[in-house]
Amino acid sequence: MTGYGKASGNAGNKVFTVEVRSLNSRQLDATVKLPFRYKDKELEVRNLVSTRLERGKIDVFINYESDTEKTYSINKAAVTSYYNDLQEIYHSLGKEMNDNIMGSIIRLPDALQSEKEENDEEEWKQVQQIIEQAIKACIDFRTTEGATLENELTSRIDIIGGLLLEVDGYEKERIETVKERIQRSLNEMQLKENFDQNRFEQELIYYMEKLDITEEKLRLKTHCDYFIETMQNEKSQGRKLGFITQEIGREINTLGSKCNHAVIQKLVVQMKDELEKIKEQSLNVL
Numbered sequence: 043m044t045g046y047g048k049a050s051g052n053a054g055n056k057v058f059t060v061e062v063r064s065l066n067s068r069q070l071d072a073t074v075k076l077p078f079r080y081k082d083k084e085l086e087v088r089n090l091v092s093t094r095l096e097r098g099k100i101d102v103f104i105n106y107e108s109d110t111e112k113t114y115s116i117n118k119a120a121v122t123s124y125y126n127d128l129q130e131i132y133h134s135l136g137k138e139m140n141d142n143i144m145g146s147i148i149r150l151p152d153a154l155q156s157e158k159e160e161n162d163e164e165e166w167k168q169v170q171q172i173i174e175q176a177i178k179a180c181i182d183f184r185t186t187e188g189a190t191l192e193n194e195l196t197s198r199i200d201i202i203g204g205l206l207l208e209v210d211g212y213e214k215e216r217i218e219t220v221k222e223r224i225q226r227s228l229n230e231m232q233l234k235e236n237f238d239q240n241r242f243e244q245e246l247i248y249y250m251e252k253l254d255i256t257e258e259k260l261r262l263k264t265h266c267d268y269f270i271e272t273m274q275n276e277k278s279q280g281r282k283l284g285f286i287t288q289e290i291g292r293e294i295n296t297l298g299s300k301c302n303h304a305v306i307q308k309l310v311v312q313m314k315d316e317l318e319k320i321k322e323q324s325l326n327v328l
Contacts (some may be wrong), residue, residue: 045181045187047178047180047181053106058169060102060173062103063180064101070097077104095181096328116154121153128147184328195269206266212305254300294310
């Protein structure tokens with residue numbers, strides 16, 4: 043979900059610059075910073091961001107520059123009234139009003155008035171296009187990063203699959219070891235006179251079922267294949283991939299607890315290491 047996009051363009055008599063930054067987040071967390079005169083457009087920008095970028099911690103910065111925009115204007119009526127009043131006062135005193143008096147008049151109350159320019163809807167439409175361009179640039183950034191991320195996640199899932207195949211190579215040895223252990227226990231039991239044969243058989247079945255890892259291997263392979271299949275879906279699948287990694291982790295843990303074989307347990311540790319890296323990187327998936 044990490045991304046960055048920037049776009050600039052003219053709208054009316056202004057030059058606008060829009061920046062869009064995206065970081066990882068479980069849901070949409072958008073912050074929009076607009077010039078004061080466009081504050082009423084914040085909700086509109088938020089809706090646009092949520093539609094296009096879906097989720098992530100999104101920061102949108104919109105600024106503009108203008109050489110022609112005026113912040114204040116001269117209140118002609120007030121200045122004229124001040125001038126006429128002062129002229130009368132000077133005349134009554136028998137003095138001539140000098141040319142520099144205008145500088146003093148301008149500083150009098152209400153001589154200057156704040157000029158709030160009304161937002162031009164046509165201008166705002168042009169600003170929206172610039173925002174769209176910045177969002178598209180951010181999406182393109184995400185797409186490029188996503189392609190790299192897909193390759194890495196696929197590679198790590200393949201590593202887990204390869205380690206799972208190595209487990210199969212030790213399965214015969216593991217079974218033989220278990221058989222020998224059971225046979226020794228059986229021989230010891232036969233040396234004893236009184237023991238419950240039915241109870242012994244029940245315990246034996248339970249023990250064999252507890253050590254069988256066939257289902258765990260099958261489910262782990264299925265989850266890994268499903269992870270790749272889901273990742274290739276064009277729709278946003280970040281949350282779903284997170285759920286699948288949880289299932290993969292559950293099967294790896296069960297495999298490690300049931301295998302009862304030193305080498306296989308080392309392979310399980312390697313699987314866990316790869317899975318942790320997958321979990322970290324899957325947070326970047328939209």
